[in-house]
Amino acid sequence: MRDVLLTVVRGLGFGSVYALLAVSFVIIYKSSKVVSFAQPALMLAGAVLVSYLAGPVGFYLAVPLAAIAIAMLGWGLERTTIRPMIGRPVFVVAIITLGLDIAIRVVVNVFIGPDVRNVGDPWGLSTVDVLGLPVQERYIAMAVVLLVVGAGLFAFFRYSRYGLAMRASSLDQETALVQGVPVGSMTALAWAMAAGIAAVAGAFVGAGGGVDQSTWVIALKALPAIIIGGLDSIGGAVVGGLLVGLVESFFATYQGEYLPFLGQNFSLVSPYVLLLVVLLVRPYGLFGTREVERV
């Protein structure tokens, strides 16, 4: 029982990070109907920036600063490479983001160097007793960040003018334009927000273990999460992210014991198996909108 609970806690902890990443994918998807493969690079860039800033200004100030800087980067990417591609097939834009990802990661890797870089988080691997369970503090921090960011996004989209404008332009760009919504600026804002959220997620991916040149793969685990949740649902992305975290955590704890033939480290690819299963049953994900097709 203790094992199960600890597995659940770890799953929800990492799941929160996946959920954050998934939310950043969904925000971009809702604004420009593109899955941004540049998110891994932005996440890694955020983590590395935090690792450099944490020394001089402290972790708690470094995270928002890095988020703002990476948000500016995301905004710049949208203006230079995504905006000229409006009206072109989404696949082409997706591949552009893939190219951006490769290029940005080369630069970021220079700053990471060959070793693991500590992001300078205050938690490390220390634990705190919750109802008799030794829960790692970083999992609690991850969950809290998800709650804070999630609540902030909810309030932003529900109550602010800009949130309303973004919702309008994702619903129907032309109609929004006619109503006076600057659709282009809203897309840029979406990219900036998504990049900022990815940077925050990066800081927490590195919490405890640090980041190295292969950490970017973690961001791709958000892809099963958004597919499971449906590409255009932020709530679905959160649920999908947590689900991916739980599945991965349970496979990590129990697969070696019960399904040893699947090989070591199967937990790392288990999200993709989950993805295949969900898509075969529900092609638009659990919460996605079914597209109405016209010829």
Added chain:
Amino acid sequence: MTAVREPSKSQTPAPAEAKGRRPLGRPMLYTQYGQDMALLNTGAKKVAVGVLLVVALLMPFLLEDDLLRLLATGCVLAIGAIGLNLVTGYAGQVSLGHAFFIGIGAYTAAVVSGDPEDDRLYGLGITFLPVWLLAGGLAAALVGFVVAPLASRLRGLYLAIVTLGLVFLGTHIWNEWDAVTGGVGVGRPAADPVLFGVDLSRRTESFSADQQLYLLMFVLLCVFALLGRNIARSAMGRSFAAVRDRDIAAEVTGVDVRRVKRRAFVISGFYAGCAGALLFSITGYLDPSSFGLLLSVQFVAMVLIGGVSTISGSIMGAFFIALLPRLTRELPEYLPFLSSSATQTPNVFQVETLLYGLLIVAFLLLEPRGLFGLWIRIRNYWKAWPFSY
């Protein structure tokens, strides 16, 4: 009141004796549909293809061995790129899982050709090239057949993400299945290219190994390219394009969309399997870490840089990507701040990876039709000369 016009005589089909003959001095005049659809439908194409073939066949006697090896790799990559272009360019089914199919082909061929005496690795000991080549191709085609139903349920980016998942699952399988792959960091010998008792990867009396491999890969590329071009210009290619452009409209007009998607994946899988089988027989060694996301991205880059839905574009793109590492190795001579050692920071390997990324972005932004599009621009300039359009 105007009288109803009678159909004029000139609109009736041309007489049968004109069949196959094109009038001289009128290069743009096609009197029959078949002439327009012909493999080499203009005189210029006939000349250009002929010259290219002759030059390519003379290469082994003009170039150094290390360049020939690079060109042989380019030929094999071109086979794989044609396969990806058939499914992604012609049929519009975005696949980021090409590396997975390449891996299946490579390992099937390695197992078929492997040493049966070796108790660490599986091997059947059939080193005859056509056997393991077909085995690799067919195994990957079979997997394409199994994966294809996903494509008929999903579309666009959903499909791209699922095929991306296939790459990760594939990497896991290759890492863990030691009896086939040799395990991470150990690897296994690749398939031996033996043709009629001659091992082409060893030097013989008259040719060096690289000359033989280049000629082999070039001949195979010609076969696969011709096959690909014929698929593209026949009814199958037109049904691919119909599904790509609007699958519902294609279905309404009588194209069986599921079957077309399945065919596209099977054919693409076959090409990828063959390319995988051949690719590693050049170096003679394969490691599980070769089949990651980067390989898939490289193939996507070949297709996009070369030209989407063109066979010649795939070939150009493949050679471009194959020669890019070699070109960046030359850079430190001109840019002294670049280092050619992997441990110093601005080094050629970083430049190479950076170039993959930036070239994809630049081509898509500036010339979406890729290298093939550049060629079209040049050709149109001279066609219209001295007018600008």
